[in-house]
Amino acid sequence: MVATENSGARGRRRSFDVDEAVETAMRLFHARGYDAVGVAELGAELGIKPPSFYAAFGSKAGLFERALRRYAAGEANIFARAQAEGGSMAEVIEQTLLLAARLYPKRDGVAGCLVLDGARNSADPEAAALAETMRKAGVAAIRDFIAAEAPDRADALADFVAITMKGMSAAARDGMGEEALTVVARMAGRAFRRELAAEG
Amino acid sequence: MVATENSGARGRRRSFDVDEAVETAMRLFHARGYDAVGVAELGAELGIKPPSFYAAFGSKAGLFERALRRYAAGEANIFARAQAEGGSMAEVIEQTLLLAARLYPKRDGVAGCLVLDGARNSADPEAAALAETMRKAGVAAIRDFIAAEAPDRADALADFVAITMKGMSAAARDGMGEEALTVVARMAGRAFRRELAAEG
DNA sequence: GAGAAAATATAGTGGTCGCTACAGAAAACT
DNA sequence: AGTTTTCTGTAGCGACCACTATATTTTCTC
DSSP, X not given: OOOBOOSSSSSOOBSSOHHHHHHHHHHHHHHHOTTTSOHHXXXXXXXXXHHHHHHHHSSHHHHHHHHHHHHHHTTTOHHHHHHHHOOOHXXXXXXXXXXXXXXXXXXXXXXSOHHHHTTTTOSOHHHHHHXXXXXXXXXXXXXXXXXXTOTTTHHHHHHHHXXXXXXXXXXXXXXXXXXXXXXXXXXXXXXXXXXXXXOX | OOOBOOSSSSSOOBSSOHHHHHHHHHHHHHHHOTTTSOHHHHHHHHTXXXXXXXXXXXXXXXXXXXXXXXXXXXXXXXXXXXXXXXXXXXXXXXXXXXXHHHHSSOBTTBOSOHHHHTTTTOSOHHHHHHHHHHHHHHHHHHHHHHHTTOGGGHHHHHHHHHHHHHHHHHHHHTTOOXXXXXXXXXXXXXXXXXXXXXXX
């Protein structure tokens, strides 16, 4: 077996592509949840043996953390994508929910949001803490974004958005499709606008 | 050890109270999820050994089914409770969400809805199927209830309610408290009314 | 009280979990 | 080339998983 260069230039050279491995792990964790994916299966899927696995990632939770970061840095960061598209504050929020409706439905066995549901009911406190940290960062970003325009009601409005996203992720994992999710996203978007327009 | 009568008169006599055991198991499954609770722990907590466990419940999933049924038959059936309180259709729906806000926050390590989240990410397909069946029954009841008044939009409105409940359950499991959940429940209730009043 | 039936406890099944000790192979440095 | 360092494969660690075969105790029937 010949050593290949990693696609990410940093780090030690390994006989396998670390980025590709993280992507594969991300897909597996996303499809079935953190606990349900074993290290043996990850190793088999990634084509590496346990010692290489632990040399590269430290632990199963270490790989999960890298998978979470990769997930949040990509197209799954629907709030950042909606912000990039511009528009009013309410438009950005509604677009976030509409992007969720497009992203969350099951494709190739993967549904919902990895950050919101990937470690739900996990028995590993480390994995749970990693996901919780990222969830809090996400809702904090939304709250701060809302606070610029409605500081008094930012907490409540952000909670509403967060609950809608968590519900959409759960519903998608339960099998709800894009059209139904989009209808609900529009309802929630209208609700957000109306709550925003109402007197505080 | 003296044999005691079961509180439920049906079934074989056992040295332990089956109903009490189901209640204990319900609490454990609810607190940590189906997969994270082992048969050994259940046996220890229930004070029974594995053979008695399997004689009484057949399997871990069998006990989970009994726990689910017990859960859905009690105060956790917030939709039935809201219906019993009477009021307009929209009032019943809003009351359902308000009851969720009161029921879901963490108490004694238990949060959210057992049916919605107890088997989430479970590796056991039997447990997942049991929870899915009960979820579908619950949302079907809500849909039918809405359909009596708004048959054209019953599906979309029921999806909105279901997603709100799933989101509230997830948020409660993530630590959200009763006040914040209540605020969101009111928002969702107002949204439901407005969607109902809008032209279809 | 004797025999039959049922529920129990002891002990252990094979399997999987995350993880690692050890040794051999490959690569890097001098 | 020789030495050192780094990585990888083989094998297996102890712990836990859901579950059960066997034997003993308890309970019921007569």
